Amino acid sequence: MKFNPERMAFGRHETFAVRYGWLSKGFQAMDENSKVFESDEATVRLGVGKNMVSAIKYWLRACRMIDPVENIPTDLGTAILSEEGFDPYLEDEATIWLLHWLLATNAELATSWYWFFNRFHKPEFTGQELSTALIDFVNDQVTNKKKPSVSTLKNDATLLPRMYTQSRGNTRTPFEEALDSPFALLKLMSQSSGGRSYQTRPSSRPDVPLGVLGFAVCEMFEMKQTSVIPVEDLMYSKDNYPAIGSVFRLTENDLVTKLERLVEFIPGVFDIRDTAGQHQIYLSGTIDAIAFVTKHYENSRQGIAA
Structure with a gap:
């Protein structure tokens, strides 16, 4: 958003x-x-402490699996995570890519994640540089209301790389904490051999499924309320919109190649044309974004490659 x-x-x-x-x-x-998170039984039902109950509820909202206003499952959440859903236990890597898109574009509830994947462009950085950049961003943007504390922003800046880099098996880290977040599987961020800095660079990413890409493109059209988007605007964040290339850390060539393949994934929805030397993607038909996700899981069950 x-x-x-x-x-x-x-x-x-x-x-x-x-x-x-x-x-x-x-x-x-x-x-x-529906009231489990507000009930006394939440800790028993989920098998975690009170703070973790709050964290689970937050991540469900931040990943857009439950509606933050009405506090009910979203249609997408039900399609994926319900017991009869497509992938309730995150066994398909496509689900992690989809959740990543949903999180990194949730500027309202996961602002630091939106900022990092759409507005922070240093390919190599230290934890201190990340904290400083986030604090500067918030100081620049928040002018009419109370700013979050520096310690809160530092916590976000610490958690980001912890979620997206694979652990190095520090023996002093409790077992539960050493378990990688599912987002580490995407390899969108890595830690230097000395552990003092991190890298996140555009790359060719064959693992990004077309169904997830199609969902993201549909959301971009919906956000912008238009029927044509320059490919450049899908590559780089502009005018406070997220960008597919930035969120998935794609190279320009890889994004264009994926979009060309996407046109054939569900024919009649998208079209790519050159207009005055500019690559643009057109919304030729009407379709629900979830249809692209559904097509991926149906293909996956039939053994059809993404």
Whole structure:
């Protein structure tokens, strides 16, 4: 969704990164009892402490699996995480890519994640540089209301690389904390051999499924309320909109190649044309974004490559 400096959120994760099992466990508990997160039984039902209950609820909202206003499962959440859903236990890597897109474009509830993947462009950085850049961004954007504390922003800046880099098996780290977040599987960020800096660079990413890409393109058309988007605007974040190339850390060539393949994935929806030397993608038909996700999982079950 489009970034609005009047609607931001930081530090609601209780310093806990997403863990395998949390989203499906929390979603299915809520499916059974819509008030589970407010009830005394939440800790028993989810098998975690109170702070972790809050974190699970937050990540479900930040990943757009439950509606933050009505506090009910979203259609997409039900399609994926319900017991009869496409992938309730995150066994298909496509689900992680989709959740990443949903999180990194949620500028309202996961502002630091939106900022990092759409507005922060240093290919190599230290944890201190990341914290400083986030604090500078917030100081620049938040002018009409109370700013979040520096410690809250530092917690976000610490959690980001922890979620997206694979652990190095520090023996002093408790077992639960050493378990990689599912987002580490995407390899969008890596840690230097000395552990003092991080890298995140555009790359050719064959693992990004066309169904997830199609969902993202549909959302971009919906956000912009248009029927034509320059490919450059899908590559780089402009005018406070997220960008597919930035969120998935794609090279320009890889994005164009994927978009050309996407045209054939569900024919009659998208079209790519050159207009005055500019690559543009057109919305030729009407379709629900979830249809692209559905097509991926149906193909996957039939053994058809993405």
